[in-house]
Amino acid sequence: ILNVEQSPQSLHVQEGDSTNFTCSFPSSNFYALHWYRWETAKSPEALFVMTLNGDEKKKGRISATLNTKEGYSYLYIKGSQPEDSATYLCAFPPGGSNYKLTFGKGTLLTVNP
């Protein structure tokens, strides 16, 4: 993998469902993995910056895990709410420094009430 790949591209769930999506990135020369939430007409909001293999971070109902050896991160949302509807982006800094970021195309989550 040379770039960041996110799947699925889009996802529709019902309110109360739990969901997860994937970010794959190059495992060599890893430095950090960023997750952002981007609501329509707003600025992308930083959720997590993950650096350690096996790390798990949590923010309310949202959590993320990281596997740097195999090059993937999962984002989980427990009990989805309509306000969770957004595009979730992951990004990593290529070249092994926490500087400029390469982004995936994002996963568009729609939570139906």
Added chain:
Amino acid sequence: GAVVSQHPSWVICKSGTSVKIECRSLDFQATTMFWYRQFPKQSLMLMATSNEGSKATYEQGVEKDKFLINHASLTLSTLTVTSAHPEDSSFYICSARAAGGLGGYTFGSGTRLTVV
């Protein structure tokens, strides 16, 4: 928390004219700002890195004479699209990180540019 204000949020201009987009860090000093562009159904693509008091660093394939970047103070960076053409129509967004910050980057709200 850190806030980046980006203006305008949308702009329509005639082909051949120039458009300036501003990004201001409101409550922190941004020695470095990043300018991204996003085409429909594509990812955010880094165009250039703006450094306060020095020349910007452009990514491969981005014309520095067309996309002029000025970062004259620690709180303001501007991107000017010169002699805009319809193919420059896109979504432009800036980001920065507070000095010493270890978290994610703070983004502006983006500018939708349409060149007619």
